[in-house]
Amino acid sequence: MKAGFVPGVPLQGLLDAQAPAWRKAPAQVIGLTGTPSALQPTAAVRAEFPDGRIGAVKQVSVSALHNGSELAFRLAWQDASVDTGADGQDDVGFPDAAAILFPGSPGAPLMTMGAPGLPVNAWYWRADEDGRGRQVTAEGLGTTQTVDRDQVHARGRHDNGGWAVVIGRSLRARSAGAVAQLEAGAAASFSVAVWEGSHGERAGIKAIALGPLSGWHELVVDRKA
Amino acid sequence: MGKRQLAMVMDLNKCLGCHTCTVACKQLWTRDEGMEYMWWNTVNTMPGRGTPRDWEQMGGGFREGEAQPGRLPRRAEFGEAWKFDHEGSYYGGQGDASHLGIKGGSPDWGPNWEEDEGGGKYPNSFHFYMPRICNHCTHPACVEACPRGAVEKREEDGIVTVNEDRCRGYRFCQSACPYKKMYFNHQKKVAQKCIFCFPRIEQGVAPACARQCPGRVRFVGYRDDEAAPIYKLVDKWKVALPLHPEYGTEPNVFYVPPVGPVSYGADGDIDESKPRIPDEYLVSLFGPKALDALVTLKAEREKKRTTGASELMDLLIAYEWKNMFGGFDRSPEAVSVIHWRKKS
Ligand code: SF4
Ligand code: SF4
Numbered sequence: 289m290k291a292g293f294v295p296g297v298p299l300q301g302l303l304d305a306q307a308p309a310w311r312k313a314p315a316q317v318i319g320l321t322g323t324p325s326a327l328q329p330t331a332a333v334r335a336e337f338p339d340g341r342i343g344a345v346k347q348v349s350v351s352a353l354h355n356g357s358e359l360a361f362r363l364a365w366q367d368a369s370v371d372t373g374a375d376g377q378d379d380v381g382f383p384d385a386a387a388i389l390f391p392g393s394p395g396a397p398l399m400t401m402g403a404p405g406l407p408v409n410a411w412y413w414r415a416d417e418d419g420r421g422r423q424v425t426a427e428g429l430g431t432t433q434t435v436d437r438d439q440v441h442a443r444g445r446h447d448n449g450g451w452a453v454v455i456g457r458s459l460r461a462r463s464a465g466a467v468a469q470l471e472a473g474a475a476a477s478f479s480v481a482v483w484e485g486s487h488g489e490r491a492g493i494k495a496i497a498l499g500p501l502s503g504w505h506e507l508v509v510d511r512k513a
Numbered sequence: 514m515g516k517r518q519l520a521m522v523m524d525l526n527k528c529l530g531c532h533t534c535t536v537a538c539k540q541l542w543t544r545d546e547g548m549e550y551m552w553w554n555t556v557n558t559m560p561g562r563g564t565p566r567d568w569e570q571m572g573g574g575f576r577e578g579e580a581q582p583g584r585l586p587r588r589a590e591f592g593e594a595w596k597f598d599h600e601g602s603y604y605g606g607q608g609d610a611s612h613l614g615i616k617g618g619s620p621d622w623g624p625n626w627e628e629d630e631g632g633g634k635y636p637n638s639f640h641f642y643m644p645r646i647c648n649h650c651t652h653p654a655c656v657e658a659c660p661r662g663a664v665e666k667r668e669e670d671g672i673v674t675v676n677e678d679r680c681r682g683y684r685f686c687q688s689a690c691p692y693k694k695m696y697f698n699h700q701k702k703v704a705q706k707c708i709f710c711f712p713r714i715e716q717g718v719a720p721a722c723a724r725q726c727p728g729r730v731r732f733v734g735y736r737d738d739e740a741a742p743i744y745k746l747v748d749k750w751k752v753a754l755p756l757h758p759e760y761g762t763e764p765n766v767f768y769v770p771p772v773g774p775v776s777y778g779a780d781g782d783i784d785e786s787k788p789r790i791p792d793e794y795l796v797s798l799f800g801p802k803a804l805d806a807l808v809t810l811k812a813e814r815e816k817k818r819t820t821g822a823s824e825l826m827d828l829l830i831a832y833e834w835k836n837m838f839g840g841f842d843r844s845p846e847a848v849s850v851i852h853w854r855k856k857s
Contacts, residue, residue, distance in 0.1 A: 331580035332573075332658030332689040379588040379697045430660040432681075491660050491683045499605075 289316045289509045291352035293472075299358040303443040305452035310362050311477055313351040318505065320345055320482060322497035327399065328492050329430040336490075343495035344484035348386075350497075354509055356472050360456030361388050361411075363480060370446045371485030373416035382490045383415040385483040386444075386453050387498075390468035390476060391504065392425055398479050398496070398503035401426040407466035411455045413442030415485065421455060425466050429492055435465040459509070473511040477504035516653065518671035519709060520765040521723065522732040522746045522753040523644055524829055526772055526810075530642035532556055532625075534722035534731070538646075541721050542708070546567040547700025549594035552624050553707035554722045556644040557720075560794060561627040564645075565590035565693050574654050574691030575761030582687035588701040592623035632794070636781075639789040641771040644730070646722065647694040647707035648755070648764030649673050655706075658689030664704070670735075671765065672709045680704050691760040720727045722836070724845075729831040734839020736765065741839035742828050743767075750813075750825050752806040769829065772794050772810055 294302075301307055322343020328334045342392050348356030349364040363386050373383035376421055389398065394408035402408035402425075410424040410432070421440030424434040444453035459470040470476050480497040483489040538554040544603040555564040563569065565586040573583025597764050605611050631640025649666075656664045663679035664686050666672070675686075682702040687690035687695040698705050710720035718724070722733035734741040746753040746769065773790035775783055788807075795803040809825070817826040835842040 329660040330658050330685070332583075332654065333660055334579045336685070336688060337584045373702075379699055380585045398574055430662065432661075491681070491685070 289352065289505065290314075290510045291354045293355045293450050293510050294355055294499070297353070299355070299360055299441060299456045299458075299469065300351060302360040302362075302456060303366070304456050305362055305443070305445050305454050309353055310351060310454075313353050313362065315349045315351040315362075315364070317347055317349050318480060318497045319347050320480070321498050322490055323399070326427065328461055333491070333493070334453055337493050341487075342489070342493050344452065344489060345482040345495045348482055350478055350480060351513040352507065354459065354472060357460075358456055358458050359470060359509065360454055361480075362364075362454050363388075364450060364452040365482060366450045367446070367484065368449050369486040371415060373414075373485070381482070382485040382488055383417075384444075384451060384485040385412065385414040385490075385494075386451070386455065387412040387481045388455050389479040389481060392466035392468060392469075395502075398498075399431065401429050401492070403428050409443070409465075409467040411440040411457055412480070413444060413455050414455050415428055415444060419443055421457075423457070423461070423463070423465075423467060426449070427466075429450065435463060435467060439463070470509060474509060476507045476509065478507045479504055494505050515666060515668040515671050517669065518765055519649065519714065520736045520743050520747070520767065521646070521709075521720075522743055522767045522769065524730050524732075525641055525643060526769060526829070527728045527730045528556070528642040528644060529728045530556055530558065531727060533725050533727055534644055536696075537721040538547075538707075538727040541710070545566055545698075545700070545707075547698040548696075548705065549707065550591050551696045551698075552591075552794040553622055553694070553696070554644060554646050554782045556642050557625055558628050558631055559641050559643045560632040561630060564592070564625075566592075566622055568693040569757070571688075571693055572691070573689045573760075575652065576759075578690065578761065580654070580657065581691075583691065585684055585688050586693050589622065591696075592621065592626065595620060595623070613701065616800075619829065627653075631702055633789065633791075636777045637789055638772055641773065641790065643756075643768070644722070645692065645694070645756070646766060647673060647709070648692060648762065648766045649707075649709055651763035651765060653681045654691060654760075655686035655695050655704075656760050658685040659683075659842040662687060667711070667766060670709075670711070670714065672711050672714070673706070674708050674711065675704045675706060677701070677705075678790045689756065691762060691763075710836040713845065713848075716845075716848040717841055718845050718848060719838040719841040729834060729837065732831075732839070733841055738839055740797050742837060743839060745828060746822075750809060750828075751802070752808060752809050752825065756798060758800045768799060769810070770806055770813075772807060 325339045371384045387410040389411045392409040396406040412422040421442035423435045423440045442455040483494045516744040543551040602611045602613045610728040633639045679704040732742045734743040778784035812824040813823040816825040
């Protein structure tokens with residue numbers, strides 16, 4: 289898919305999912321699949337989440353815009369329940385969440401969240417941390433690490449029975465970590481993950497977008513307006 | 514398998530149900546925000562539904578080595594910390610007409626809700642108290658469940674702790690622990706649990722629940738210290754048993770089962786042949802070995818009574834309080850600072 293060029297519109301102006309720029313951005317519906325139970329890192333997680341219990345959200349509508357230096361994704365999906373986490377929910381609740389994933393180095397595998405020496409980078413939004421995204425890297429299941437909490441911006445709103453979440457960052461990040469360095473005019477690989485809190489989805493229990501490029505989807509950061 | 518394993522033995526014949534242990538722990542470790550409902554040490558009147566309510570039906574642990582699915586306990590099943598209406602009763606200007614009450618609706622559960630219930634039928638009613646902490650298991654379901662490796666079992670002493678920097682609040686440990694001794698701090702959004710007072714242990718001081726216990730119920734020490742009480746009670750005399758061994762986690766907290774009084778027969782006379790606490794009940798808690806332990810305990814009691822000498826009874830009586838702690842008998846006052854520190 290293409291990230292449309294909106295020169296002069298700052299990322300802050302795109303964080304509202306209702307911002308006018310998004311109305312003109314073409315959206316693509318991408319199918320999501322639950323991560324396989326067998327890939328979960330511990331036996332207890334596999335026992336609690338057999339196949340069929342993973343991946344409650346089946347599709348997400350994705351659009352993307354950039355202004356030459358910053359890139360934003362708008363994700364929208366149906367979700368009747370607003371789950372903002374454990375507090376006030378008797379400690380058994382989990383927050384809804386979403387992330388955009390990129391390979392942090394060429395050839396990084398998506399399904400296993402990277403591998404030793406082949407990191408992936410996630411831009412992460414969680415309903416109980418709204419407004420403050422996380423920049424995350426991982427080199428395999430269970431190894432995610434928050435690299436910073438100030439470069440990724442993310443804001444969600446829930447109305448008409450669904451979430452609309454915008455997640456964005458500068459194309460080039462100030463980071464020594466293995467995070468994606470993107471470029472206007474170039475193509476990149478990406479994927480999307482969605483966690484449905486009311487189904488107990490967290491960690492590797494999630495729905496992901498599987499694309500044609502060894503699991504990744506293609507993103508063209510369009511230079512033309 | 515780590516180098517050594519710390520363990521605790523609790524003698525249920527001596528527990529008074531006084532909750533000094535519970536309060537000692539609360540004062541020391543769980544006073545922060547987000548920890549209000551946490552009681553790393555609980556004491557329940559048995560038989561009963563326990564804390565959290567019906568925890569034995571929540572799953573987790575292992576069966577034939579296979580991890581079993583479990584469920585998360587709700588905060589309400591532990592029992593919320595009650596808030597009291599001090600303002601209203603002291604300053605409300607209502608004098609004697611107002612009594613100190615609980616704020617909000619009246620609660621329907623708490624950490625020892627069934628305190629004065631127990632089991633059996635008059636005149637053969639019975640009860641005993643059962644304190645519980647994390648078992649610092651040899652095969653810890655919590656450690657093995659965490660996909661992030663955030664729950665750790667210390668190599669040097671087998672104490673199980675949460676690395677709060679790695680923890681992301683996923684709570685797989687909480688569903689996996691069959692004893693439901695993992696808690697969730699909803700303020701910090703991390704899992705928290707009994708730490709066997711490791712900052713005290715590292716200074717040679719026994720855990721607060723053990724040192725403060727007025728009933729001399731709790732023995733502390735290394736599992737393999739053959740000269741100390743733990744080894745003697747668990748391995749030599751075989752009178753201390755893990756709770757629910759069938760959960761497969763190999764606990765390192767052991768219980769001396771309660772012998773209890775004898776029964777009354779239908780004629781109102783004492784019936785020596787029948788124990789007041791049904792054997793089946795103790796077997797359901799501690800497995801079939803509970804019966805052997807009871808035989809040994811009764812025989813050694815009798816021996817002590819008739820000859821005045823029994824190594825086992827002398828150990829359990831704990832004449833010298835400090836001998837219960839396997840060498841961890843320094844006074845906290847003798848230690849300059851005990852503080853929570855990160856392992857380097
Ligand atoms: S009792 Fe539960 S929390 Fe404690 S070590 Fe065993 S499995 Fe882990
Ligand atoms: S302090 Fe000792 S006697 Fe009192 S409840 Fe705790 S274990 Fe039982």
